[in-house]
Amino acid sequence: EPEVTQxxxxxxxxxxxxxxxxxxxxxxxxYFYWYRQILxxxxxxxxxxxxxxxxxxxxxxxxxxxxxxxxxxxxTLKIRxxxxxxxxxxxxxxxxxxxxxxxxHFGNGTRLTVT
Amino acid sequence: AQxxxxxxxxxxxxxxxxxxxxxxxxxxxxxxxxxYVQYPGQHLQLLLKYFSGDPLVKGIKGFEAEFIKSKFSFNxxxxxxxxxxxxxxxxxxxxxxxxxxxxxxxxTKLQVIP
Numbered sequence: 001e002p003e004v005t006q007x008x009x010x011x012x013x014x015x016x017x018x019x020x021x022x023x024x025x026x027x028x029x030x031y032f033y034w035y036r037q038i039l040x041x042x043x044x045x046x047x048x049x050x051x052x053x054x055x056x057x058x059x060x061x062x063x064x065x066x067x068x069x070x071x072x073x074x075x076t077l078k079i080r081x082x083x084x085x086x087x088x089x090x091x092x093x094x095x096x097x098x099x100x101x102x103x104x105h106f107g108n109g110t111r112l113t114v115t
Numbered sequence: 116a117q118x119x120x121x122x123x124x125x126x127x128x129x130x131x132x133x134x135x136x137x138x139x140x141x142x143x144x145x146x147x148x149x150x151y152v153q154y155p156g157q158h159l160q161l162l163l164k165y166f167s168g169d170p171l172v173k174g175i176k177g178f179e180a181e182f183i184k185s186k187f188s189f190n191x192x193x194x195x196x197x198x199x200x201x202x203x204x205x206x207x208x209x210x211x212x213x214x215x216x217x218x219x220x221x222x223t224k225l226q227v228i229p
Contacts, residue, residue, distance in 0.1 A: 004158075035217075043159070043205060043219040056216050091159065103149060104217060106159040 002026045006092050006107035013082055013114055021077045021110045023092030032075045033093040033104065034067065036060070043091070049075065082114045117142050119208050121220035128196050129228050136191040136223050138180075138206030148189040149207040149217070150180055159205065165189065166211070176200070201227045 005024045013019050025032050034046040047057040049067055066078045075094075079086055089111050093104040122137045140146065150162040163174025170182040180191045189206060206220040 033217075035219075042221045043207075045216050045218070048216060058216075093159075103161045103164050104159075105161070106151075108158040 002105075004092055004094055004105050004107035006090075006110050008110060009108065010111045011113070013112070015084055015114055016081050019079050019082055019112065021079075021090050021092075021112070023075045023077070023107055024073050025075055025092065025094030026105055027073070029094035029096050029105070031055075031095045031097065032067075032069070033095075034077045035091045035093060035106075036088040037091065037109075038085075038088040046077070046090075079112075082112075084114050087112055087114045117208070117210075117218050119206055119218050119220040121204075121206050121223050123223045124221065125224045125226070127226045127228065130198055131195045132227075134191070134193040134196045134200075134225070136204055136206075136225070138189045138191065138220060140187050140189065140206075140208045140218075142187075142208055142210060145211040147209045147211050148180075148182060149209075150174065150178070150189075150191050151205045151207055151219075152202045153205065153222075154202045162191070162204070196225070196227050198227045198229045201225060 007022045032049040035043050037043045045058050047061045047067055048055045064080045068076050089109045091109045092107045095104050096102045118141045120139045148165040151159045152162045153159050162178050163172050165172045165182045173179045178193050180189055182189050203222045203224050205222045207217045209217050
């Protein structure tokens, strides 16, 4: 079964540094998402992306965050200047459809630790 | 505001016991409902979904859930749990249509004792 893949599985960075989290969505999916889960808290929506632009973003997704689909397969999340509170598990997801709904397929996640 | 509530944060059961995990939502529109499972060290996986039709939906591994519109609930059930069901279970809701911003509940950790 096709899977969403994320790299790296664990990233440690110092406060103020830039990080890029990488994702390869399922190839025939058109909608891409980033979610995050701070330890002990719920999974939170960050951003959705369709047709090479952001379709929706949450309050969490401020100017420090950006997403990009640099080629036909990768979908990246960049955090420009990391803060301690950015430490979390970041999940990439993709789906076939947005309108009308189809389930999200999640990657294994990238654990980001900001020190 | 849209919200999803899971009332049980940590459930401990013996093998063969029956399971019911509660999920209530507060949404101002027609919804799609999901249960996701996260096994230790693994990614979130879809367990089952409800879009429309029969409100009793069956998922993988013997799980089922019932959508009760009048109660805004979508409880997850399994008649007889196994040790391999030990995982965290997340109820999730989206508005039908739109770009599928998914709102998750806080999750329920299920521990099954052999």
